[in-house]
Amino acid sequence: MPELPDVEGFRNVLQSCAQGRVVRRVEVRDTGVLHGVGARQLREALEGRRVTGTERHGKWLLARTGGPTLLLHFGMTGRLLCAHPDDPAEPHDRVLFTVARDRQLRYRDQRKLQGLWLAHDESDVVRLLAGQGPDALTVDRAEFEAALASHRGRLKAVLIDQSVLAGLGNLLADEILWRARLRPGTPADALTAPESRRLYTEMRRTLRPAVAAGRVPPRDTWLTGHRDTPDPHCPRCHTALRRTRVGGRTTVWCPGCQAAPSDTGRR
Template sequence: MPELPDVEGFRQALLTCGRRRSVTDIDVRDTGVLRGVTEKRLRRELTGKLLGKAWRHGKWLFVPVGGGPTLVFHFGMTGSLRCCSSDEPIETHDRIVLKLDGTRNLRYRDQRKLQGVRLARDTAVDRILDGLGPDALAVNRGEFLDLLSGRRGTVKSALMDQSVIAGLGNLLCDEILWRARVDPRTPARNLSEKALRRIHAAMGRVLATSVRAGCVPPRRSWLTGRRDDTAPLCPRCGGSMRSCRVTGRRTVWCPQCQT
């Protein structure tokens, strides 16, 4: 599932491919990814318009369109945004193709179509942002402590709640809590200030590396690189890792290290 580092990578691809380029045509290959906008309106609002500088908040990507609405992407479980050459073959799950002046096009690729593409005026963008917490890359330690201290539910559910902190998903949360040596099932309100400081520091380190990689890297020295093994062993202590469902998501942790 695309998380903050993936979406930041999509933003960089868009900047490389489309910034200050005009949309010459739009090929909507599957209207099932359109959210609140028709194919006709999408074509009318974008064709001939310049794409501005894309920006991101959490897992949402926003692209200003010259003098008009903002093009908004949310990638759900399987979405991505690709910068391709115009002669590159279309793939099965390429749902929307924005053809740009020059030899490039942008492709919204998505297998499961759980989210999709919107057009939003300023007030609609504000409504999206109002439902989100601060971006995970921008949260300082004091703000982080305020956001999590005393919250009901597990620490993992608090971290994954986009209205608390925007951008963290399942892989990031498991990696962050493993590095901070905190059991993901721990009630957030039971965490000491010292533990919360460790989580915030781990979040910063994990995000910095993951943004550079454009994903949560599956390194063998990371929990992420071991979680899908048949019998995963902790990269730190070598003990057997456990898994269960937390907030409806498969959660992996080390019972020896995360107490």
């Protein structure tokens, strides 16, 4: 599933491919990815408009035009790429935006779990993003700690709840909790002040290189680099990793170095 680093990568694609250029043609090949707008409405709203800016909030991507704003969400399998208009369309290319003779922005999505929305003005943008918490990349520590302290759920479930904190998904949450030495099932409102600070610090330390890579990188020194191996072991303490389910998601963690809430001598 695309998470914050992936969507930031898609923002870079959008920016390099389309920003400053006029949308010459919108081709909707599958209306199943459109939400609250029809193919004709989308064409009429965007064709002839210049892409003036790009923004990301959590897993949402915004393309500004100085008028209507296009919002994109990538669900489980969505992605954004820049192609040549003459390149054959792939089966899962759902909407094509031609922005130059040699540039075409393509929204590609196999499972179509999310898609595209059109905001006619800023109030529409605010309405569409109203359920989102603060962005995980830009949230300050005080806001982060307050958000966690106000929820009683298990820590991982709270971290991936987009209404609490926007942008974190399964891989990032597991990686951050492993780095912070906290178990995924720890009650979010039971963290001590040092644990909350450590969690925030490790989130920042994880997001920076992940954003640079455009993904959660499967490095040997990261939990992500070991979670899918046949016999996964912790790259830090070499304990066998465990798999459980938290918040309905497969969760990988280390029983050797991720402290339980009842542990004494917290690390």
